[in-house]
Amino acid sequence: MSKSGKDLGLDRRIPRRDILHGFGATAALAGLGRSSTLLAADQPVAPLDADYYPPALAGLRGNHRGSWEAAHDLALENRQDWGPVQEPEDPYDLVVVGGGISGLSTAYFYLQKRPGSRVLILDNHDDFGGHARRNEFQLDGQTLIGHAGSQAFADPSRWSRETHRLLAELGIEPERFPDYYDSDFYARHGLTFGFFFDEASYGENRYVPLSTPWGHGPVGFRDPQIAPHRAVESFPLAPEARAQLAALYAMEQAEVDHRAAGLSAERLNRMSYLEFARDYLGVDHPEALGVIVPMPEAIETVGFDAQPVRYGSGYGLPVPAAVLQQRPVDSFVRHFPDGIATVSRQLVAQLFPSAVGSSADLHSGSAAVDDLMTARIDYSQLDRPDRTLKLRLNSTAVNVIHDDVPERSRQVLVTYFTNGRAYRARSGQVVLACYNMMIPHLCPTLPQAQRRAMYRLIKSPLVYSNVVLGNWHAVKAQGFGGAYCPGCLHSMAFVDFPTSIGRYRQPDDPDRPIILHLEWAPTNPGMSKADQNEGGHLRITMTPFREIERSVREQLAGLLGPGGFDPANDIAAMTVNRHPHGYAWTPDPVRGWDGEGPEPHLVARQPFHRIAIANSDAGARFTFDTAIDQAYRAVGELFA
Numbered sequence: 001m002s003k004s005g006k007d008l009g010l011d012r013r014i015p016r017r018d019i020l021h022g023f024g025a026t027a028a029l030a031g032l033g034r035s036s037t038l039l040a041a042d043q044p045v046a047p048l049d050a051d052y053y054p055p056a057l058a059g060l061r062g063n064h065r066g067s068w069e070a071a072h073d074l075a076l077e078n079r080q081d082w083g084p085v086q087e088p089e090d091p092y093d094l095v096v097v098g099g100g101i102s103g104l105s106t107a108y109f110y111l112q113k114r115p116g117s118r119v120l121i122l123d124n125h126d127d128f129g130g131h132a133r134r135n136e137f138q139l140d141g142q143t144l145i146g147h148a149g150s151q152a153f154a155d156p157s158r159w160s161r162e163t164h165r166l167l168a169e170l171g172i173e174p175e176r177f178p179d180y181y182d183s184d185f186y187a188r189h190g191l192t193f194g195f196f197f198d199e200a201s202y203g204e205n206r207y208v209p210l211s212t213p214w215g216h217g218p219v220g221f222r223d224p225q226i227a228p229h230r231a232v233e234s235f236p237l238a239p240e241a242r243a244q245l246a247a248l249y250a251m252e253q254a255e256v257d258h259r260a261a262g263l264s265a266e267r268l269n270r271m272s273y274l275e276f277a278r279d280y281l282g283v284d285h286p287e288a289l290g291v292i293v294p295m296p297e298a299i300e301t302v303g304f305d306a307q308p309v310r311y312g313s314g315y316g317l318p319v320p321a322a323v324l325q326q327r328p329v330d331s332f333v334r335h336f337p338d339g340i341a342t343v344s345r346q347l348v349a350q351l352f353p354s355a356v357g358s359s360a361d362l363h364s365g366s367a368a369v370d371d372l373m374t375a376r377i378d379y380s381q382l383d384r385p386d387r388t389l390k391l392r393l394n395s396t397a398v399n400v401i402h403d404d405v406p407e408r409s410r411q412v413l414v415t416y417f418t419n420g421r422a423y424r425a426r427s428g429q430v431v432l433a434c435y436n437m438m439i440p441h442l443c444p445t446l447p448q449a450q451r452r453a454m455y456r457l458i459k460s461p462l463v464y465s466n467v468v469l470g471n472w473h474a475v476k477a478q479g480f481g482g483a484y485c486p487g488c489l490h491s492m493a494f495v496d497f498p499t500s501i502g503r504y505r506q507p508d509d510p511d512r513p514i515i516l517h518l519e520w521a522p523t524n525p526g527m528s529k530a531d532q533n534e535g536g537h538l539r540i541t542m543t544p545f546r547e548i549e550r551s552v553r554e555q556l557a558g559l560l561g562p563g564g565f566d567p568a569n570d571i572a573a574m575t576v577n578r579h580p581h582g583y584a585w586t587p588d589p590v591r592g593w594d595g596e597g598p599e600p601h602l603v604a605r606q607p608f609h610r611i612a613i614a615n616s617d618a619g620a621r622f623t624f625d626t627a628i629d630q631a632y633r634a635v636g637e638l639f640a
């Protein structure tokens, strides 16, 4: 029986609907998060107030209200009239569009080459970091830190020399991650990994733990010693679906290879796992496929209908030896409490020392990372009239053009929209570290081929939701550590990574608050990955917070209810981080680019006279190190 809104606690006042301890988000959007002191004549916006602290905002975050409207007016409505444009500031040496890891790294590399330059970084959000931001919650005198996006530092062996060097300069030492991660946490508390079947989709709520290799999130769950083909017997499915899944999980490698005989590796790399399971492994019952298909959604942003065969192994499913992959299973140990947001915070700390100076007794090197974890960044220091380096939030670039025909130009004119007004900044050079798909709208004079290439770099949408529970007795009683949730909006849920660093301690006492982390990728099985991702952007943007909140409450009520969980009382706060423009377009790593002509990102990232192009899109790989590498390349082009 579905619960009423009251039973679920939808009427409860919790920090969720854009309420910030200190000021309301709507106030921030109206510019009230800014100092009320009179504007200097040469400053378009006043410095932010000292209590402006967006990481503590709950409710709908990520692409929050106020961040995307101007960009959509431009990209979807072709808005050109932004009202009177003021130009109050002296020219800059460099304007960077985008304050994510790539934009911040761009400013960092540029200032290393030319210290003291006048640099302006613009970002349309109320916080810096792009995908790499944090959520902070205060409850019962305790601070909880969660990751709002970028999750884990995968595979340092693939990082470039520049990424290694930058991280070293920021004091981030990959070899220290195992020290931060409490590898015994889940097992110590009896928390397992399994499948959760919800009542609305399966007729009853049931959590089924099982022993499975899960290389896509926290590690160290308690092994319930239940082989998957045995656990399947408890799945609330039709007997035939259960039998097919049991046979699939029990299948020996020799049998899989026998069934795949005649399929070349090339063919297997073009075939979806769904097709392989259905046509070669005998799994064709819709209820069985309904369990398998969504498994990779939260990581890959599409299900097994659009993921090649080899991906099955990472989810404990049988694949032919010809495409079996050995994945490093410990990648997700490399995680700060705020995921990769520590990189953006460390960059800001380096670029704006006064923003951290008063809030922590900062050390240098890796000790600074420990200190900064619990330090509060002073946003009022990011955009001050007396400084040469400025990070201007809540500011959307809407037009970027050379001041003359590009070959003869001496400056670039950057028009941006902030607090309902348009301003222009002049700059000797510009780096566009924003989504590359946005650039054709910003730079109408770009060559056609380059514009076309940019439109191909479709990003993958994702939503990361963090839910704070006042206590986690029900979590422990259920033995729930993490689960695939095939019928739910959020197809993945887990108790947040057990990571402690510096003064920040991951809760270890079930009486104290904890974060549950849930992930939703809006898919449309049966379509190509690109089409699913494009449709997903819109779906994420159009889904109201209230609908997501209800679905999260129902999911947790079903999952933890048998352990005594009461969604109306036990949920203390909720933040939904939506990333409609999430991961960068990444061609299949084995097949590579198989379209016509050169790879689109190589065409898209060509420098355009005084304008260079960064962002992870420009490297066609979704990882954070790509964002850094592309910043390094773009800055190199400016100095070439």
Ligand SMILES: Cc1cc2nc3c(=O)[nH]c(=O)nc-3n(C[C@H](O)[C@H](O)[C@H](O)COP(=O)(O)OP(=O)(O)OC[C@H]3O[C@@H](n4cnc5c(N)ncnc54)[C@H](O)[C@@H]3O)c2cc1C
Pocket: 071, 097, 098, 099, 100, 101, 102, 103, 122, 123, 124, 125, 129, 130, 131, 132, 148, 149, 150, 151, 152, 153, 154, 340, 395, 396, 397, 398, 433, 434, 435, 438, 462, 463, 464, 579, 581, 582, 583, 584, 614, 615, 616, 617, 621, 622, 623, 624, 625, 626, 627
């Ligand atoms: C949910 C999620 C999980 C991830 N997990 C991982 C992970 O585990 N490991 C990993 O390595 N990587 C991960 N990534 C990818 C990683 O976060 C990115 O590669 C990296 O952060 C991208 O940085 P960026 O600066 O290139 O882009 P972004 O972070 O997107 O920053 C670009 C910024 O430019 C702004 N912008 C766009 N247009 C304009 C405009 N017109 N005016 C002003 N500003 C503009 C954007 O709003 C944004 O703030 C994840 C990404 C997401 C979304």
